[in-house]
Amino acid sequence: MANLTAFAAEPRDRAGKGAARATRREGRVPGVIYGNKEDPVLISVDPIDLMKQINTPGFFARVYEVDVSGDKHRVLARDLQLDPVSDQPIHIDFMRFSASTRLNIDVQVVFENEDECPGLRMGGVLNVVRFAVELRCRPDSIPESLIADLSGLEIGDSLHISAIKLPEDVELTITDRDFTVATIAAPTIVEEVEEDVGGEEGEESVEAAEGSDGEDAGGDAVDGDVEE
DSSP, rough: OOEEEEEEEEEEOOOOOHHHHHHHTTEEEEEEEETTTTEEEEEEHHHHHHHHHHHOOOGOOOOOEEEEEEEEEEEEEEEEEOOOOTTEEEEEEEEEEOOOOOOEEEEEEEEGGGGGGGHTTEEEEEEESSSEEEEEEGGGGGSEEEEETTTTOOTTTTEEEGSOOOOEEEEESSSSSEEEEEEEEOOOOOOOOOOOOOTTTHHHHHHHHHHHHHTTTTOOBOOTTSSS
């Protein structure tokens, strides 16, 4: 069952780009609540409160109860617009839902029991194929996360979606295959290659060779021993 998160908003009087810009100049983020065959409600929210929610995992999978001057709306965040330069929120859309609403939603995968995974203890690497899995369910049934148990997995083993227990009234959108969520990959071994000794030591070795082998007992040069 999804947790209900309280969120405060203030009503806005006017729609349009000009009104939205005026709201942002006042230091707030414009938004709208729509859906469930009800009239849309124009709102504005505190940017600090909104950023706290955005930075918490599962922002679009969380059910909110938005309080607009005493009127409470149970909603999901459906669209978020960010400034291309500052990356700050500039508009937020919330969607109402009913008891019969079913939607597709991405839910993050949380990996547990890494200490009980023989493959990881032997130096293997957790290779995550899917950080989130798309589910179909009612908004009130959205799980906070899907738990993937790594205990007992060896190097080379794969963890498939069938190994993850889904909550009641929740189904996968991909049903034609038992897809891979993660694997335990073999460790990567990096070999260090020693560089050849060069520079002054190499030059000194050549000079020493010329000095010792380049002349015979009588002091005459021996032709062909050293190329110049």
